[in-house]
Amino acid sequence: MSGSSLRRRVAAGALLALPLTFIGATAPASAHDGPHPVKIRLDPLKGSDAHGTATLTPTSSGGLKVHIHTTGMTPGMPHAQHIHGDTSGTHFFCPNDSADKDGSGFISVEEGLKMYGNIHISLTTKGDTSPDSGLAVDRFPVADKNGVLDYTRTISADQLPAGTLDGLHNLHIVQHGVDANGNDKYDLDGSGESTFAKSLGVKGIPAEATDGSTCGMVMPAGGVETGGESTSGVEDGGLIALGSVALLGAGAALLMRRRLAPQAD
Numbered sequence: 001m002s003g004s005s006l007r008r009r010v011a012a013g014a015l016l017a018l019p020l021t022f023i024g025a026t027a028p029a030s031a032h033d034g035p036h037p038v039k040i041r042l043d044p045l046k047g048s049d050a051h052g053t054a055t056l057t058p059t060s061s062g063g064l065k066v067h068i069h070t071t072g073m074t075p076g077m078p079h080a081q082h083i084h085g086d087t088s089g090t091h092f093f094c095p096n097d098s099a100d101k102d103g104s105g106f107i108s109v110e111e112g113l114k115m116y117g118n119i120h121i122s123l124t125t126k127g128d129t130s131p132d133s134g135l136a137v138d139r140f141p142v143a144d145k146n147g148v149l150d151y152t153r154t155i156s157a158d159q160l161p162a163g164t165l166d167g168l169h170n171l172h173i174v175q176h177g178v179d180a181n182g183n184d185k186y187d188l189d190g191s192g193e194s195t196f197a198k199s200l201g202v203k204g205i206p207a208e209a210t211d212g213s214t215c216g217m218v219m220p221a222g223g224v225e226t227g228g229e230s231t232s233g234v235e236d237g238g239l240i241a242l243g244s245v246a247l248l249g250a251g252a253a254l255l256m257r258r259r260l261a262p263q264a265d
């Protein structure tokens with residue numbers, strides 16, 4: 001073998017080795033063995049001190065196991081909770097304090113939807129998990145007397161919107177229900193009436209029942225949070241919020257009124 005041929009071989013070997021090393025170091029294992037579980041830290045939204053964790057685990061049969069554990073929730077009350085956003089790549093995010101445009105001290109549904117996106121999955125305890133069940137408070141988990149909420153449900157493959165498992169990193173979890181006046185229940189004295197429920201034609205629902213309590217961004221293992229606000233995401237948000245109001249429907253809100261409106265006794 002001539003010297004120049006050897007050098008060419010060594011050079012070619014080095015060129016091959018470089019990209020292989022690069023791929024080995026950076027390619028996610030999930031490229032070949034399906035989506036991995038993601039763990040989400042649920043942080044308090046403005047005015048809330050609830051927090052916790054959620055774990056989303058894709059099942060071998062194409063479903064999604066959801067486990068949520070939060071503390072500091074309104075005790076004894078149901079908490080609507082959803083996976084928000086979509087899997088098309090639109091950039092959604094958890095709203096920070098500045099999202100409280102009306103100065104209520106909390107993030108209302110209207111304020112939040114522009115940021116965390118539409119309802120993708122309703123995390124109910126049984127039955128339907130579509131956006132139609134967004135306010136089905138009789139099927140949302142109830143926090144215990146200490147304000148601890150523990151929720152586990154496996155959503156079957158046929159109930160998951162197409163692309164959910166591959167698009168987990170675009171999604172968020174939002175829990176609702178706060179206790180503005182610290183009396184351990186939702187009432188109109190706390191934070192007034194829910195303008196969101198009212199917009200659906202249902203009066204008398206406490207804003208405490210629909211204001212956001214926690215939000216968590218879904219990040220793949222080893223993923224880096226990019227942060228920042230996408231202008232297009234915000235602009236899209238207005239339209240998406242309108243769509244969501246229509247999706248939730250007056251029927252769901254009526255259910256909510258039955259469950260949450262102050263009882264005459």
Ligand SMILES: [Cu+2]
Pocket residue numbers: 080081082084119174175176
């Ligand atoms: Cu929600």
